[in-house]
Each structure stands twice: as C-alpha cells, then as structure tokens.
Amino acid sequence: MTKRLVSTPKKDGFRMPGEFEKHEKTWMIWPEKADNWRYCAKPVQKVFIQVAKEISKFEPVVVCASSLQYQNALKSLGNNIQVIEMSSDDMWIRDTGPAFLVDDKGNLRAVDWEFNAWGGLEYGLYSSWDKDNQIAKKICELENIDLYKIDDFVLEGGSIHVDGEGTCIVTQACLLHKGRNPHLSKNEIDQNLKNFLNVEKIIWLENGIYLDETDEHVDNILHFIAPATVVLAWTDDKNDPQYEMSKKAFDLLSSQKDSKGREFKIHKLYLPNPPITVTEEEAMGCDLVKEEIPKKKGDRQAASYANFLIVNGGVILPIFNVKEDKIAVETLQKVLPNHKIVTINSREILLGGGNIHCITQQQPLKVTKK
Numbered sequence: 001m002t003k004r005l006v007s008t009p010k011k012d013g014f015r016m017p018g019e020f021e022k023h024e025k026t027w028m029i030w031p032e033k034a035d036n037w038r039y040c041a042k043p044v045q046k047v048f049i050q051v052a053k054e055i056s057k058f059e060p061v062v063v064c065a066s067s068l069q070y071q072n073a074l075k076s077l078g079n080n081i082q083v084i085e086m087s088s089d090d091m092w093i094r095d096t097g098p099a100f101l102v103d104d105k106g107n108l109r110a111v112d113w114e115f116n117a118w119g120g121l122e123y124g125l126y127s128s129w130d131k132d133n134q135i136a137k138k139i140c141e142l143e144n145i146d147l148y149k150i151d152d153f154v155l156e157g158g159s160i161h162v163d164g165e166g167t168c169i170v171t172q173a174c175l176l177h178k179g180r181n182p183h184l185s186k187n188e189i190d191q192n193l194k195n196f197l198n199v200e201k202i203i204w205l206e207n208g209i210y211l212d213e214t215d216e217h218v219d220n221i222l223h224f225i226a227p228a229t230v231v232l233a234w235t236d237d238k239n240d241p242q243y244e245m246s247k248k249a250f251d252l253l254s255s256q257k258d259s260k261g262r263e264f265k266i267h268k269l270y271l272p273n274p275p276i277t278v279t280e281e282e283a284m285g286c287d288l289v290k291e292e293i294p295k296k297k298g299d300r301q302a303a304s305y306a307n308f309l310i311v312n313g314g315v316i317l318p319i320f321n322v323k324e325d326k327i328a329v330e331t332l333q334k335v336l337p338n339h340k341i342v343t344i345n346s347r348e349i350l351l352g353g354g355n356i357h358c359i360t361q362q363q364p365l366k367v368t369k370k
Contacts, residue, residue, distance in 0.1 A: 002137070003146040005109070008195040014101040014109050015198040018164030018224055019310045022365040023059050026311065027139060028052055029091040029359070030065035030073045030083075036090060036126075036352050038285030044348040048091070049076050051316060051349075051356055054342045056080050058311040064088060064135070084142070089117070089132040092354060094219070095156035097361035098136035098147065099197070106368035110147045111196050112136040113155035118214050119179025125213060125353065143363070153192055154180045158217040158358055160193070163227045166200040166259030168193055171208045173216035180215075200259040205252060207245040209233060212302040213353050220304045220355070221249060225267075225336055228258045233306045234268035242271065267335050269305050272322045276303035282351055295351065307355035308332070309362070315339050318346035318355045 009015065030048065031037050037044045055061050064086035065073035074083045088096070095118075098110035115133045117124035140147045159174045174180070175189055184192075190202050208216025221233045230253065234246050253264045278299040288294055305328040308317045315332055319325040325343065333341050349355050 002141045002144060005146055005148050007148075009101050009109065009111065009148060010195045010198045012103070012109075013198075014103045014107070015164065016099055016101055016111075016162045017364045018162060018227065019362060020224065020226055021164055022367070023312055023362045024365045025060040025062055025363050026055050026309070027093055027097055027361045027363060028061060028063045029086075029088050029093045029096075029135070030063055030069050031091040031352070031359075032066060032069050033090045034287040036286065037348075038282070038351065040287075044352060045076065047344065047346055047348045048359070050344050051346075051359065052077055052081055054316055054344065055309070055311055055360070058314045064093075064139075086135070086138055087131045088135060089126065089129050091359050092132075092158075093135065093361045094158045094354075094358045095214075096132040096135040097157060098139055098145070099157055099160075100145075100363050101198070102364050102366060104369040106366045108143075108145055108364070108366050110136065110140050110145050112140070112147045112149045113157070114150065114153055115156065116154050116179070118156065119177065123177070123179030148196060150192060150196060152183070156214065156217065157361065158214060158219040158354070160197065161218050161222060161224050162197055162199060163224045163258065165227045167203065167227075168197055168199045168201070169203045169205060169218055169222060169224070169230075171205045171216050171218045171221070173207050174214065174218070175204075177215045203253070203256055205249045207248065209302040209304050210240075210242045210245060211300050217358075219357050220302060220307050221246065223306045223308065223310075223357075225310065228260070228262040229265040229267075229335070231267045231269040231306055231332070231335065233271050233304045235271045235273060237273055240273075240275070242275075267331060269331055270324050270327050271305070272303050272320055272324045276301045276320050276322070276347070276350065278351070282347070301350050303350055304355070305332075307357045309356050309360045310336075310339070311362075313339060315341050316356050316360075317341055317343050318349070319343045320347055320350070321345055
C-alpha cells in the first residue's frame with residue numbers, strides 16, 4: 001500500500017536520476033481532449049501510436065486511457081504495450097506524473113508535485129485539472145511506490161532537468177511565474193527543489209523557448225544527455241527573439257560549474273529556421289470552449305528538437321519536415337554515438353503545446369550499488 005511520506009528525499013537518501021540512466025518503463029497518457037486536439041484527437045492519436053510503439057522497441061510502455069477511450073487505445077497500440085484505465089484531463093504526463101526517485105539500495109519512491117494546469121484559473125491553459133492532479137498518486141498506487149507530497153508547491157516535470165549527480169537546471173520564466181508559487185521566494189523554491197530532488201545546485205536560466213505556452217519549460221530549450229553535458233536549442237539568427245534567449249542560456253552555462261565542480265559541455269541543437277508556424281489546415285478542427293483563443297494560420301509554434309526522450313539505447317526525436325531535421329539527427333548521433341536516433345514527425349503534438357518529452361515520463365530501473 002502506498003504511503004505518503006513526511007520526510008524528504010534528501011534526508012532519506014533518494015535522488016531523481018538523470019534521464020540517460022536506465023529505465024524500467026515509460027508512462028504515457030492517451031490523448032482525447034477535443035478542445036486541444038483537432039478532429040477529436042484522431043490525428044494526434046496516430047502520432048501518439050508511433051511514439052509509443054517506437055519506445056516499446058527499447059523498453060516497456062504503459063499507456064493510461066480513459067474509460068471512453070480504453071478499447072480504442074487497446075486496439076490501436078497492439079499487444080506489446082500495456083493499457084490501463086485511468087481518467088485524466090490531457091496527456092501531458094511529464095508534467096502531471098510522478099517524479100521517480102531511487103536510492104543506492106534498489107528502492108523506488110516518487111514525488112507528487114501540485115499541478116494547476118500551468119498557472120491556475122487566471123494564467124493556466126484549462127479550467128479543470130483535478131483528474132490530472134491525481135495522476136501521480138494513482139500511478140504510485142499501481143506500482144506500490146511510497147511518495148512524497150509537498151502541499152502548496154506547484155511544479156511541472158517539464159520545468160526541471162536533473163543530471164542525477166546533484167545538479168538541476170530550471171528557468172526563471174517558469175518557476176518564478178506568478179501563476180505557480182507567488183507565496184514563495186526564489187530562495188524558498190530553490191530549497192524545495194534541493195530537498196525533494198536531492199540536488200546540491202540549481203542553475204536558473206532566464207528563459208526557455210520563445211512563445212512556449214508553458215511559460216518556457218526548461219525541457220524545451222535544454223536536455224541533459226550525461227553529467228555536465230547538455231544540448232541547447234540554438235539559432236544563429238540575431239533577428240529572432242530566440243537568439244538572445246538561447247545566448248543568455250549558453251553564456252550562463254559557460255560561466256557555471258555543476259555540483260561536482262565540472263565545467264559544462266554544451267552542444268548547440270539548431271532550431272527550425274524559419275520557425276514552424278501553423279498552416280491553414282492545422283488551424284482547423286478543435287472544439288474550443290468559450291474562453292479559449294483559437295489557433296490561426298501563421299501563429300508561431302515553440303518547436304524545438306531539445307524536446308526529445310532518451311530511452312534505453314535510443315532517442316525518440318521530434319522532427320518537423322524541414323531542413324534542420326537532418327542537422328538535429330546528425331548532432332544527436334554525434335553526441336550520443338551509442339544510441340539509435342528514431343525520428344517522428346510530431347507537428348500534431350506540437351499543435352497541442354508540447355512535444356515528445358512532454359507526453360512521456362520514464363520510470364527508472366532500480367539498481368543496487370555496492
């Protein structure tokens with residue numbers, strides 16, 4: 001039976017591993033939200049199936065689906081992917097799922113952050129998130145994992161990146177946004193992260209990706225691929241607002257050392273140029289509720305190759321059917337030579353506000369260290 005723990009991971013010797021460490025499985029949530037996904041989510045479901053099946057070639061995949069979509073998901077995903085019935089508000093499990101933790105004795109725990117749909121009623125992206133706020137606890141109950149719950153502390157999984165060795169990178173744009181934790185100071189947020197991720201150093205980038213509707217999650221601009229090694233979304237176009245945002249991140253990381261005193265290796269991962277924009281066809285098909293603003297032809301999207309997922313021996317990389325796709329593959333293959341780079345045209349996921357990293361959550365493999 002899952003216990004709610006009153007201590008902290010730091011006190012108990014649990015840490016959040018780097019994504020590049022071995023996984024037991026990957027969790028996903030089947031999409032169906034008709035006001036976010038066009039044509040009742042049918043186009044995005046096709047891409048979702050591709051993502052899930054490609055991940056399943058490297059490690060087990062578990063997909064959570066609502067009672068209405070359970071049979072559809074079960075039939076569509078095939079026998080190699082486990083489907084369980086679980087209600088949700090949307091499919092962004094990176095933000096709503098548990099942050100899994102390990103210790104050196106082969107034990108597994110998790111953190112259940114508070115979720116408020118990226119800003120609550122005033123600043124958030126949808127008006128009801130009670131089902132999403134239960135996802136982490138339900139997964140922990142299924143896995144019989146004890147969890148830490150921080151009351152009154154809002155955080156999304158996509159807003160943090162850790163190296164598993166004491167360093168965490170975040171963005172000020174997101175974590176200091178007034179829709180998250182206006183009652184907490186930067187130092188208090190910093191301390192919460194140190195206590196509940198068991199890290200020693202937080203590096204605060206100023207920004208993420210331009211027009212990212214999650215208030216610039218770090219996982220859209222940067223990705224740890226090894227300790228003290230990151231890929232960083234980049235453009236050489238000085239007329240693009242993203243240039244200054246990426247340059248500030250590059251300069252800050254270049255001036256910093258990680259928690260172990262190591263300098264960062266930074267690999268530039270070039271963004272699509274010109275930026276990805278919504279086509280006339282892509283702007284159609286969503287069943288919008290009254291308060292929502294419809295997408296329009298020409299709207300810029302926060303497309304970034306940094307929003308990939310590292311799996312056991314592979315990388316699931318979003319591409320956009322543009323010339324920079326090839327450069328992104330070549331860059332990642334060079335810096336991750338022992339991984340197979342698998343590409344998926346993920347424009348349909350991008351239209352909903354995120355990408356492959358956002359719709360996945362890895363569960364680490366329990367390893368006993370002697």
